[in-house]
Amino acid sequence: MAERLLPSDDPVAEQVLEWTIQRDSQDIRQLMRWLERSDGRKDRMTLLARANDLIEEINHAMRRLDELR
Numbered sequence: 001m002a003e004r005l006l007p008s009d010d011p012v013a014e015q016v017l018e019w020t021i022q023r024d025s026q027d028i029r030q031l032m033r034w035l036e037r038s039d040g041r042k043d044r045m046t047l048l049a050r051a052n053d054l055i056e057e058i059n060h061a062m063r064r065l066d067e068l069r
Contacts (some may be wrong), residue, residue, distance in 0.1 A: 001064050008025050008068045008069060009068050010068055012031045012069075013064070013068060014065060014068050015067050017061040017062075017064055018065070020057065020058070020061045021058050021062065024054040024055075024057055024058050024061075025058065027054055028054050028055065031047050031048075031050055031051045031054075033049065034047055035048065035051075044062075
């Protein structure tokens, strides 16, 4: 990531949002591993729905970061 000349309006919120993006990304990777090994349609749909929720959370965090920067 490039260094900025001016600090964020809310550095604590920025750190939380960055952590959220990183953690959700890790969780999505794990869900996809489980999805590969899953046999049942219901299980797959549940895993995919959770991954989609996390992707939406990442999108929200990225929008908030854009507002802070």
